[in-house]
Amino acid sequence: MSDLVVIVYPTLEKAEAVRSELLELQKEYLITLDDAVIATKTDDGKIKLHQMVNTTAAGAASGSFWGLLVGMIFLMPVVGVVIGAASGALGGLLADFGINDKFMKDLAESIQPGNAALFVLIREMTGDKVLEHMKGTGGVVLKTSLDNEKEAALRAAISGPAA
Template sequence: MSDLLVIAFDDEASGFELRAELVKLQAEYLIKLEDAVVVTRPEANDIQLHQTLNLTAAGALGGTFWGTFVGLLFLNPLVGAAVGAGSGALAGYLSDYGINDDFMREIGNKVTPGGSAVFLLVREMTGDKVLDRISDFHKGGRVIQTSLSKEDEDKLRAALAGSQAPLVPENAASSETA
């Protein structure tokens, strides 16, 4: 099961910087992200979603490949590629992978104008190492919503506040009493 995290900032740049850092952490196999979207609110009534994956382009690319392949079978690869690209782009545009766009827009209304929010759908993470790395983002970062346990959410809040709570292994308490 994946966990949802929403972290807001008073400026747009911090949201993009956090997402870039998390992408680096993913390359280091410290976190597995299903989705990472930065929502910005340049003006009071304007909410923009900055997706990490352009599904329309991905669909067009896949559709072009399969359309060309099918077109080769029927001796008309150009028509097959065109039809495949069009249908793939449409399918990519209509699909909503990851975090629901309407949900992000609804929460995005809580972001101050000129600010941003990072929406993360996390499959797995090495908590202590990830918290160490994101503790540099305590420049006004605040947790808006998570699906984490209360204890893990408190650790995230502490890391964003710049005073990371120590992570005690679950069986450490039992070894102290022995």
């Protein structure tokens, strides 16, 4: 079972730095992330999601490759690439994995314009070591599915002095 953690930071850059740190910790096998998305709110109130992976672009690239391959067999490579890219992009657009986009947009409505909410879906982690790296990163915990003890430890770590 995965745990959801949402932390609000004053800027997109700060949220991006924390997400990068978590991705580095993942390379060290200290944490396993299912998803890490940053939601920002513009001055006019629009919510923008900054996904780790653009599924539409990935689908288009994959579709282009397979479309080219099929198109070469039928001696119509250009048509194959176009059809493959379009169908791949559509498939990527419809593929929503990880944290539900509507949930993130609804929750991000509560943040101030210019702020960024970091949504992290954690499959597993070595809690004490991850919290040590999170010390002093700042931010405000908006929502978690952690138990009360772990949530208190997270709040103390991010508000405490940097490691």
